[in-house]
Every structure is written in C-alpha cells, then in structure tokens.
Amino acid sequence: MNIEDFDFDLPEELIAQTPLQDRASSRLMVLNREERSITHHHFYDIADFLEKGDCLVLNNTKVLPARLYGIKQDTGAKVEVLLLTQMEDNDWEVLVKPAKKIKVGSTIVFGDGQLKATCIDTKEHGGRILRLEYEGILYEVLDELGEMPLPPYIKEQLDEKDRYQTVYAREQGSAAAPTAGLHFTKELLGEIEQKGIEIAFITLHVGLGTFRPVSVDNVEEHEMHAEFYQMTEATANQLNAVKQRGGRIISVGTTSTRTLETIARDTNGLFEERNGWTDIFIYPPYQFKAIDGLITNFHLPKSTLIMLVSALSDRDFILEAYNKAVAERYRFFSFGDAMLIM
Template sequence: MEVKDFDFYLPEELIAQTPLLERTSSRLMVLDRSSGDIHHRIFSDVIDYLSEGDCLVLNDTRVLPARLYGTKEDTGANIEFLLLKQMEKNQWETLVKPAKRVRKGTIVTFGDGRLRGICKEELEHGGRIIEFQYEGIFHEILDSLGEMPLPPYITEKLEDRERYQTVYAKHRGSAAAPTAGLHFTEELLDKIASKGVEIVYITLHVGLGTFRPVSVDTIEDHEMHAEFYQMSCEAAETLNKAKKNGNKIVSVGTTSTRTLETIAQANGGKFTESSGWTNIFIYPGYKFKGINALITNFHLPKSTLIMLVSALAGTDHTLHAYKEAVKERYRFFSFGDAMLIIEGSKN
C-alpha cells in the first residue's frame, strides 16, 4: 500500500492557527463509516450520537511545557530543546536544534543557570539524551521556563497555554496534546454523563512520532514509534460491560484508539488493567477489536493518523470526506474542527 494514496490537497489558509473562543463551537463533520454519508453539525451536537450505556473514552495525559531555549555554556550559542520522554529521574530524551552543536558532553544552561543540561548520548534525527541539573522541583522550573510544544504548522503565539490542554488533562508526560479532546468542556461532559454515557479515562503520553513524518513510499515499511499507555482495572471493567451489552465504545482521538486497540488485540477483544509501550500501526486492512466509533480532528496528508482514520472509515470514504471538508472550509489540524466516524449517522 502506497503512502501517496493518502495525499490530498489542503489550502494553507485552512490550517487553524488559534483555538476558537468557545471549545464546543468547533464544527463537527459526521461520517457514516458504512455508507460514506456526511452531515455537518456543531461539536456540542456530539451528544446526539451517544446513547445510555455507551462509553466515551478520553486520554487524560497532560502536555508538558516541553520546549526550552538555552545557551551553550562555552560559546553562548542558542539551542532549542523539546523534551520527549523521561528516561530516568533527571534524564530525558529530547529533540535538539541545531543538533550539530550539541555533542556528547555539551553543557547548556537555561533561565540564568536555574537549569543545566548535559548531553549524555547522541541519537538519530537530532535526538539527544540530556541529564538535567537543578535545585528545587523540576516540574516547577519547567513550568516557569518552558513553552508549550506547538506543532510547526502553528506559527502564531498561544496566549493561554491551557488551550493546548484538555479540560480533563491529569497525568503529565506528553510532548503534544491529544487534540480531539480539546473540543470538550466540563459542562458538555456533565451533560453526556447525565445522559447515562460512561466517561472512561485512559492515558497515553504522546511522543516522538507526532513530530516524525512518514519518510517511506510503502506503508508496510514505516516503523511506528512507541508510546507509554495505562488502563485502570475500573476502566477495563466499564469497557467490557459496555461491549458485552452491545453498547458503543467511542474513542476520542487516535491516541485513545491506539491504546484501546493495543489492549483489545492482546486479550482477544477484551480489556484488562495494563500498562506498557505500544507501537501499534493501524492502517487499512486492520480489523478493529476495541472501538466502534471515533472522534478525531482533521489530519496531515500522508500521515499515520489519516491512515488510522481510513482503516476505520475506508480510504475512499475518508478522502471524500476530506475533500468535502476543504470545500466547506473546515479548519484543520490541532486547533481545527472535528470529525465523528460512526455506524449509521443521522441528520
């Protein structure tokens, strides 16, 4: 299967640069995964597609203010760091720009010396293992010195860093937001719960692969990145009950989907308390065992994310929906509009 088969034309002006004032006012495209029928709604209407006993699954990871700007201790050269994954207590896997200026043993200082980083290992693609030295609490220092790691296609400054967090973000560890969840407010979640829908929280820390494009021509040759996930016993029991009763499991975002499918695939379609690293790669031909429906944003051309969407909705339906989204001037990517992929959509 060719990567080029997942390309589409996207005018640059449709890439959303800032979040809307009201989270739930984003547009919602509803795509029937069987027929390909499309309906245009507002995100707050998502409640109309959820029924009593269904499970709405949310990824409660919290994004770190993981972008740091420092200077080399010996030359004063400016260096940009992106924290990706904590390896040990004070050691992190990072992306560094320009990487060629940071070699093993290089020392970089941040915030007038409040934080120092020593390069311990050089990795591929600008990756570095950095050991940090500091006094006090690391995350407090990071909160004061770091910036939110917005994707490179967002060029405008984010005034309120909480708009790149979901309202239910809890467990720190992500290098990027699970952006499908940005559309929810506490009020909308309360209304959904009042309808008898089970709200289920799982965790997957979004990592390096978010920033790495597909660089091969054939999908099967792409090596998927690994990300850490967790599911509690309570979450597993709630999901298994819904599945047994024939209710929908609606995944919010591709990160939730990868977690659910990783666990379901390993346990014969059932969910169980678990944690670990997943590098599951979902593309057309994949047989879903965990989810029935997906809420997601509109993704980059030729990305693993649009491949996942195509696996659920079908490539033809997906690319037709994206063409319709461009025609109707939907907003794309992290701060953009949303899509609900479900069986049997309604007007």
C-alpha cells in the same frame, strides 16, 4: 500501500492558527460508515449521535511546557530543546535544534541556571538523551522556563497555555496534546453524562511519533516511535462491562485508539489493567478489536493519523470526506474542527 494513496490538497489558509473562544463551537463532520453519508454539525451536538450505554474514552495526558530555549555552556550558542520522553530518573529523550551543536558531553543552560542539561547519548533525526540537573520539582521549573510545544504548522503565539490542554488533563508527561479532546468543555461532558453516556479515562503520553513524518514510499516499512500508555483496573472493568451489555466504545482521538487497540489485540477484544510502551501502527487493512467509533480532528496529508482513520472506514470514503471538508472550509489540525466516524 503507497504513501501517495493518503495525499490530498489542503490550502494553507485552512490550517487553524488559534483555538476558538468556545471549545465546543467547533464544527463537526459526522460520517456514517453503513450509510456512507456525510453530514455537517457543531461539536456541541455530539451527544445527539451517542446513545445511553455508550462510553467515551478520553486520554487524560497532560502536556508539559516542554519547549525550552537555552545556551550552550561553553560557547553561548543558542539552543532549542523539546522534551519528549522521560527515560529514567532525570534522563530525557529530546529533540535539539541545531542538533549538530550538541554532542555527547555538551551542557546546555536554561534561564539563570535553574536548569542544566548534559548530553549523554545521540539519536537520529536530531534526537538526544539529556541528563537534567535542577533543584526542587521539575514540573515547577518547566512551568517557569518552558513554553507549550505547539506543532510547527502553528505560527501564532498562544496567549493562554491551558488552551493547548484538555479540560480533563491530569497525568503529566506529554509532548503534544490529544487534540480531539480539546473540543470538550466541562459543561458538555456533564450533558453527555446526564444522557447516560459513560466516560472513561486512559493515558498515552504523546511522543516523538507525533513529530516524525512518514519518510518511506511503502507505508508498511514505516516504524512508529514507542509511547508510554496506562490503563487502570477500574477503566478495564468499566470498558468490559460496556462491551458485555452491548454498548459502544467511542474513542476520543487517535491516541486513545492506539492505547485501546494495543491492549485489545492481545486479549481477544477484552481489557485489562496494563501499562507499557506501544509502537502500534494502524493502517488499512486493519481489524479493530476495541472501538466502535472515533472522534478525531482533521489530519496532515500522508500522515500516520490519516492512515489510522482510513483503516476504520476505507480510504476512498475518508478522502471524500476530507475533500468535502476543504470545500466547506473546515479548520484543520490541532486547533481545527472535528470528525465523528460511526
């Protein structure tokens, strides 16, 4: 399958630059796979398409203020660092700009010296392994020195850091938000639970894969970057019970989907307590074992995310929906509108 099979024309002005004041007022496109129908709603209507006994699975990862601006200690040159994944102790995989300035042994200083980072290894595509030095608690240091790592297509300043967090974010460690979850408010989640729809939480810390484009023509040759995930015993038992009584599992976002499918592919569709690293790459054709539906945002052309969405339905139907979204002036990407596929 060729990368061009997942392309579509997207006017730049449809890329949402700021979040809406009310998270739940985003538009919602609903795709019915059986009827091959496309209808238009708002996200606050989401419970109308769910049934008692269904279960929403949310990714509770919390985005670190992981974009840091420092200077190279020996030359004073300005350096930008994006923390991606904690390897062990205080060693982190990062992206560095300009990467050519940072070699093994280089030290970067942030703030007034509250944080220092020494390069101990190099990776491709501007990747580095940095060893951090600081006093106190790292997350408190990052809160003081770091900025939210907004995607490169967002040019506007984000006035409130929390708007790039879900209202249920809890587990620190992500380099990007699980953006499908940004539409939920605490009030809306309460309404959903009152209807008898369950809510379950898993964790996947979004890493380098979110920032790396597909650079090969043949989709099958693309390699995903591994990301850390975790499912608790309580969540596994909850999801197995939903399956056993015939309820539907609705994944909120591609990160939740990748976590659920990673576990279910090894257990014949069942769930179990597990944590580890996943590099699962979902593209057509793919037989889903874990989920019955998906809530997701509108994704970049030629991205691994639109490939995953296409695998849940079919490429022609998804591209038809995307073209309708463009014609109807939906807002795209992280701060944009949502799609429900059932």
